[in-house]
Amino acid sequence: MAEVAYVNASRVFPGTPPVRAVDNLELSVADGEFLVLVGPSGSGKSTALRMLAGLEDVDEGAITIGGKDVTNTPPKGRDIAMVFQSYALYPHMTVAENMGFALKLRGVPKAQIREKVAEAARMLDLTKYLDRKPKALSGGQRQRVAMGRAIVREPSVFLMDEPLSNLDAKLRVETRANIAALQQRLGTTTIYVTHDQVEAMTMGHRVAVLKDGVLQQCASPRELYDRPANAFVASFIGSPAMNLKTVPLTAEGARLDGLVVPLSRAALDGAAAEGLSEVTFGVRPESLRLASADEDGMEMTVELVEELGADAYVYGSVRIGEHPERFIVRVDGRTPPAFGQQVKVTLRDADEVHLFHPETGLRLSA
Amino acid sequence: MSVDAAALQTARTGAGAAAPTAARRGRRSRLASVGLHAALVTASFVAVFPIFWVLVTSFKPDARAVSPTPRLVDESSVDNYVDVLSGARGDFLAWFGNSVTIAGLTTLLGVFVSSTTAYAVSRFRFPGRRGLMLTFLVMQMFPFAVLIVPLYNILLALGLQGRSLGLVLVYCTTAVPFCTYMLKGYFDTVPTDIDEAGRVDGLSPFGVFWRLVLPLARPGLAVTAFYSFITAWGEVAFASAFLSAADGSKTLSVGLQVFIQQNRTEWGHLAAASVLVALPAVAVFYLVQRFLVGGLADGAAKG
Amino acid sequence: MRAFLARHWYAYAMVLPVVVVVGALVLLPLAQGLYFTFTNINEATIANPVLDRPASYEFVGLDNYVNVLTGGESYGAFWSTLGRTLIWTFGCVLAHYAIGLGLALLLNRRMRFRGLYRVLLILPWAVPPFISVFAWRYLFNSQFGIINQALGALGLPTPVWLGQSDLALFSVMVINTWLGVPFMMVTLLGGLQSIPRELYEAAEMDGASAWQRFRDITLPGLRSVSSTVVLLGVIWTFNLFHVIFLSTGQNPHTRILVTYSFERFFSGASRDYAVASTYGVLILSLLLVFVTIYRRAMRRQGEVW
Ligand SMILES: Nc1ncnc2c1ncn2[C@@H]1O[C@H](COP(=O)(O)OP(=O)(O)OP(=O)(O)O)[C@@H](O)[C@H]1O
Numbered sequence: 001m002a003e004v005a006y007v008n009a010s011r012v013f014p015g016t017p018p019v020r021a022v023d024n025l026e027l028s029v030a031d032g033e034f035l036v037l038v039g040p041s042g043s044g045k046s047t048a049l050r051m052l053a054g055l056e057d058v059d060e061g062a063i064t065i066g067g068k069d070v071t072n073t074p075p076k077g078r079d080i081a082m083v084f085q086s087y088a089l090y091p092h093m094t095v096a097e098n099m100g101f102a103l104k105l106r107g108v109p110k111a112q113i114r115e116k117v118a119e120a121a122r123m124l125d126l127t128k129y130l131d132r133k134p135k136a137l138s139g140g141q142r143q144r145v146a147m148g149r150a151i152v153r154e155p156s157v158f159l160m161d162e163p164l165s166n167l168d169a170k171l172r173v174e175t176r177a178n179i180a181a182l183q184q185r186l187g188t189t190t191i192y193v194t195h196d197q198v199e200a201m202t203m204g205h206r207v208a209v210l211k212d213g214v215l216q217q218c219a220s221p222r223e224l225y226d227r228p229a230n231a232f233v234a235s236f237i238g239s240p241a242m243n244l245k246t247v248p249l250t251a252e253g254a255r256l257d258g259l260v261v262p263l264s265r266a267a268l269d270g271a272a273a274e275g276l277s278e279v280t281f282g283v284r285p286e287s288l289r290l291a292s293a294d295e296d297g298m299e300m301t302v303e304l305v306e307e308l309g310a311d312a313y314v315y316g317s318v319r320i321g322e323h324p325e326r327f328i329v330r331v332d333g334r335t336p337p338a339f340g341q342q343v344k345v346t347l348r349d350a351d352e353v354h355l356f357h358p359e360t361g362l363r364l365s366a
Numbered sequence: 367m368s369v370d371a372a373a374l375q376t377a378r379t380g381a382g383a384a385a386p387t388a389a390r391r392g393r394r395s396r397l398a399s400v401g402l403h404a405a406l407v408t409a410s411f412v413a414v415f416p417i418f419w420v421l422v423t424s425f426k427p428d429a430r431a432v433s434p435t436p437r438l439v440d441e442s443s444v445d446n447y448v449d450v451l452s453g454a455r456g457d458f459l460a461w462f463g464n465s466v467t468i469a470g471l472t473t474l475l476g477v478f479v480s481s482t483t484a485y486a487v488s489r490f491r492f493p494g495r496r497g498l499m500l501t502f503l504v505m506q507m508f509p510f511a512v513l514i515v516p517l518y519n520i521l522l523a524l525g526l527q528g529r530s531l532g533l534v535l536v537y538c539t540t541a542v543p544f545c546t547y548m549l550k551g552y553f554d555t556v557p558t559d560i561d562e563a564g565r566v567d568g569l570s571p572f573g574v575f576w577r578l579v580l581p582l583a584r585p586g587l588a589v590t591a592f593y594s595f596i597t598a599w600g601e602v603a604f605a606s607a608f609l610s611a612a613d614g615s616k617t618l619s620v621g622l623q624v625f626i627q628q629n630r631t632e633w634g635h636l637a638a639a640s641v642l643v644a645l646p647a648v649a650v651f652y653l654v655q656r657f658l659v660g661g662l663a664d665g666a667a668k669g
Numbered sequence: 670m671r672a673f674l675a676r677h678w679y680a681y682a683m684v685l686p687v688v689v690v691v692g693a694l695v696l697l698p699l700a701q702g703l704y705f706t707f708t709n710i711n712e713a714t715i716a717n718p719v720l721d722r723p724a725s726y727e728f729v730g731l732d733n734y735v736n737v738l739t740g741g742e743s744y745g746a747f748w749s750t751l752g753r754t755l756i757w758t759f760g761c762v763l764a765h766y767a768i769g770l771g772l773a774l775l776l777n778r779r780m781r782f783r784g785l786y787r788v789l790l791i792l793p794w795a796v797p798p799f800i801s802v803f804a805w806r807y808l809f810n811s812q813f814g815i816i817n818q819a820l821g822a823l824g825l826p827t828p829v830w831l832g833q834s835d836l837a838l839f840s841v842m843v844i845n846t847w848l849g850v851p852f853m854m855v856t857l858l859g860g861l862q863s864i865p866r867e868l869y870e871a872a873e874m875d876g877a878s879a880w881q882r883f884r885d886i887t888l889p890g891l892r893s894v895s896s897t898v899v900l901l902g903v904i905w906t907f908n909l910f911h912v913i914f915l916s917t918g919q920n921p922h923t924r925i926l927v928t929y930s931f932e933r934f935f936s937g938a939s940r941d942y943a944v945a946s947t948y949g950v951l952i953l954s955l956l957l958v959f960v961t962i963y964r965r966a967m968r969r970q971g972e973v974w
C-alpha cells in the first residue's frame with residue numbers, strides 16, 4: 001500500500017517539434033485510492049501511466065511512490081503491477097505460470113507460489129484454466145488472467161491501461177463492477193486509464209481529466225459532473241455531452257433565442273469584471289425540458305430523436321444570433337416529439353447552468 | 367513447446383498456414399488439379415534427382431560410376447562407404463568430428479551473438495543502430511575470401527591461426543549479418559507489451575531477452591541455426607587456409623579433396639563421402655524445416 | 670555522458686560481441702585489403718616468416734586500378750568480365766525469383782502432399798553446395814553424364830556442357846538456379862502466407878479476377894519481402910564464387926569478377942594479392958552503387974534494410 005505522486009512530471013518525446021506528451025503533471029493519489037485517468041485519444045494517459053511504471057523516462061520533475069522518489073528506479077524496483085490493454089500474457093506459459101512468474105523471479109518458494117496463484121484463481125474464477133496456454137482462452141478469460149497476474153504479486157500500486165477495451169459491451173459492464181469491487185476488497189492504490197467516461201465516472205474515487213498532456217481537473221465524479229473546471233471537462237464528461245454555446249450577455253443574464261437565462265449576481269459581476277460581452281453557456285440535456293405553449297422558451301426544430309426506453313434525447317436546432325445551433329434535450333421516453341416538429345425548450349432550474357470564459361474556457365460562476 | 371510457438375506465429379501473422387485463395391468453396395477442376403500436381407512433381411523431381419543420383423552412384427565402384435551407359439544398379443555394394451569410413455584414404459572420422467565441432471560452435475556462437483544484436487536493434491533506439499545495420503549490409507558485398515592474407519595476419523596475431531576457434535569466428539562474421547537481419551524481423555513481430563510486462567514483473571532487459579523473447583522466437587532461432595550450420599558445414603576456402611595442414615585437423619570439405627585428383631576423380635568414393643557429409647546437414651534441415659516458411663518471411667518482411 | 674550510458678548501456682552491451690568480432694575480423698582486414706590495392710604485394714614480396722624474409726612490397730599508387738580498368742586479358746579483361754558478371758547475376762536472380770515465386774504460388778494452395786512437396790523442393794538448400802556442384806558436374810559430364818545419355822538416346826546433340834564455350838556459362842547458371850530457388854521459394858511462400866485472407870475476400874467481392882487479385886494484392890503484398898530478397902540475391906550472386914569455381918575451374922567463359930579475383934589470389938606461382946584485392950574493392954564499389962540506387966528506388970515503398 002502506498003500513495004503515489006507526480007511532481008511536475010513531464011515526458012517530452014524527441015521530434016520536430018518535440019511532443020510534450022505529459023506536461024507538468026502535478027497529481028497525488030492517496031493510499032488505497034482508485035484514481036481514473038481519462039481523456040481523449042492521444043491526451044497522454046498511457047504515457048503518464050507508463051512513467052509511473054518506469055517504462056517511460058521522466059524528462060522533468062519527479063515521481064514518488066510511498067514517499068520514495070522512484071524517478072530513476074527501473075520497473076522492477078517500484079513494486080507495481082500493471083494490466084495492459086493487450087493483456088500482454090506470456091504466450092509460452094500456462095495461466096498458472098503467467099500468474100506466478102513475478103513471484104518466481106523474486107525467489108518465492110514454489111509451494112507458496114502455487115498457493116497464491118490458486119487463491120487468485122479462485123477469486124477470479126480461473127481455477128479450471130490454470131493449465132491452459134493463453135491462446136486457448138476467450139477474451140474475457142485472458143482479461144482475468146491479466147488481472148490475476150497483477151493481484152498475485154500483492155503490489156503496492158496497480159496500474160491498468162484500458163484493461164476493458166477489448167471486451168464486448170456486456171462483459172465490460174460486468175468486469176467493470178468486478179474490478180471496482182476487487183479494488184475495494186484489496187484496498188490497493190490503483191491508477192486506471194480509460195478513454196471511456198462512463199468507466200471513469202462509475203469506477204473512480206477521483207477522476208483526473210487530461211487533454212494534450214495537461215491535467216484539466218482532478219476531482220470526485222460528482223464534483224467533475226456538477227462543477228467542471230473548464231469547458232473542455234464540461235463537454236468531455238457526461239453523455240450525451242453538455243450543450244455549450246457562446247451567447248451574448250445582457251443585464252439580466254445570458255440571452256438565448258426567446259429565452260433569457262437569469263444568472264446569479266456573482267456570475268454577472270464576475271463576467272463584468274473581465275469585461276465580457278459574451279459567455280460560454282453550458283447546460284446539460286437533463287437540465288432542459290420541453291416548455292408548454294404559454295411559457296417562455298427557445299424555439300427548436302426537432303432533427304433527431306434517440307429513444308433509450310425510459311428517456312429519449314431530442315436533438316434539434318435553435319437559432320442563436322444568425323446561426324442555427326444544435327441542442328440536446330432529455331425528455332420523457334413515452335411522449336417524445338416527432339421529427340420536424342417545432343418545440344419550445346426551457347430550463348428545468350436556472351441554477352443548473354455553467355458559465356465559462358469564452359476564450360480561456362475557465363469556469364466563471366463560483 | 368516449440369509447436370506452440372509455431373502456432374503462435376501462425377496466429378500472429380493473421381492468415382496462418384491455410385491457403386488463402388484456392389478452393390475453399392468450389393473444388394478445383396480435375397484438370398487444374400492434375401496440372402498442379404504435375405508441375406509440382408516435375409519440380410520436385412528436378413530438385414531431388416541430382417542428390418538421388420549421387421546416392422545411387424555412391425554404391426557403384428569407381429569404374430562403374432563412369433560407365434558410358436549409366437544404370438541404377440551396377441555392381442552396387444557398400445564398399446565405397448567401407449573404404450571411406452575405414453580411414454584408408456584419410457581420417458574421415460576425424461574430419462567429420464572437426465566439422466561437427468566447428469559447425470556446431472559456429473551455430474551456437476553465431477545464433478547467440480546475432481540474437482543479442484538483433485534484439486538490441488529491434489528494441490532499443492541507440493545511436494549507431496542504423497550504422498550497424500548498414501555495416502552488415504556492406505559486409506556482404508565484399509568477397510572476403512580475398513582477404514585471406516590480412517585475416518591470416520590477424521588470426522596469427524590473436525594466436526588463433528590454425529585453431530578451430532579462429533575458423534569459427536571467421537564463419538560467424540559471414541553468418542551473423544543475415545542471421546541478425548532475420549532475427550530482427552522476427553523479434554519485431556513479438557509485441558513490445560510482452561517485454562514491458564516482463565519488466566514490470568521484475569526482469570532486467572537481459573532477463574526479458576533471455577526468458578521471454580528468445581523462447582517466443584524459437585522458430586526464428588531454428589532458421590538462423592540452420593543457416594549458420596549450413597554456412598559452416600560446407601565451406602572450403604577459409605577452412606583450407608586457416609586450419610593446420612595436418613590430416614587430423616581438416617574438415618570434411620577440405621578432406622574430401624583427396625578424392626578429386628588432378629586427372630582421376632574417384633566418382634564412386636566421392637559420392638559415398640558426399641552422402642556421408644550431406645546426411646548431417648539434411649538431418650538438421652529436417653529438424654527445422656517446419657519452421658522455415660514462417661521464420662524466413664518474418665525476417666524478410668519489414669516488421 | 671553518464672545519462673547517455675545509463676540509457677543505452679544495455680543496447681551497447683548486447684551489440685558489443687558482434688562489434689568486436691566484426692571490427693577485428695572484417696573492418697581491420699578490409700582496411701588492410703584496401704591498402705594492398707595501392708601496393709604491388711604478391712607471393713614474392715609478402716613477408717614470409719618461414720623463409721624469414723621481410724616484406725618487400727612497395728606503394729604503387731593507383732597502378733593496380735589503372736591496370737585492371739585498362740588492361741586486357743592479362744588483367745582479367747575487366748569490362749567484358751563485368752558484362753558477363755551482370756548476365757550471370759541478373760540471369761540467376763531473375764530465374765530464382767520467377768521460379769521461386771511460381772513454386773511458392775503452387776505450394777500456397779490447399780492440396781494433398783503439400784508438406785512432402787515442400788520438403789522435397791527445399792532439399793537442394795540443405796545439401797552442402799560443394800556436394801551439389803559435384804552432383805551436377807556428374808550429371809553434366811559429357812561422356813558418362815546422364816543428361817547426355819538421355820539426349821543421345823533421343824537422338825539429340827550431346828554438347829560439352831561445362832567446356833570451353835559460352836554454353837558453360839549457361840550450365841553454371843542452371844546449377845546456380847537449382848541451388849538458389851529453395852531460398853527464394855521459402856521466403857516468398859512465407860510472404861504469401863502473411864497476406865491477410867480478408868484482402869482476397871474483399872477483392873473477390875469487388876469482382877476481381879484471379880489475375881487481378883494476383884496483380885493488385887499478391888504482388889503488392891509481397892513487395893517488402895521481394896525487395897529484400899532480390900537485394901540480397903543480387904549481392905550474393907554477384908559475389909558467388911564457389912559454384913563457378915567448383916564446376917568449371919578457371920574457365921574464361923565462366924569468369925566473373927569475383928572468380929577472377931580468386932584466380933589471381935589462389936593460382937599461379939605469383940599469387941597476386943594486390944590485383945585480387947583491387948578486384949575486391951571494385952566489386953564492393955559496384956555493389957555500393959547498386960545498393961544506393963536500389964534503396965533510393967525502393968524508398969517510396971518503405972525501408973528495405
Ligand atoms: N514513442 C513515442 N514517440 C513519440 N511520440 C509519442 C510516443 N508515444 C506516444 N507519443 C505521443 O504522445 C502523445 C500521448 O500518447 P499516449 O499514448 O499517452 O496517448 P493516450 O492518451 O494513451 O491515447 P489513447 O487513448 O489513444 O491510448 C500522443 O500524441 C502520441 O502521439
Ligand SMILES: [Mg+2]
Pocket residue numbers: 045046047
Ligand atoms: Mg493509451
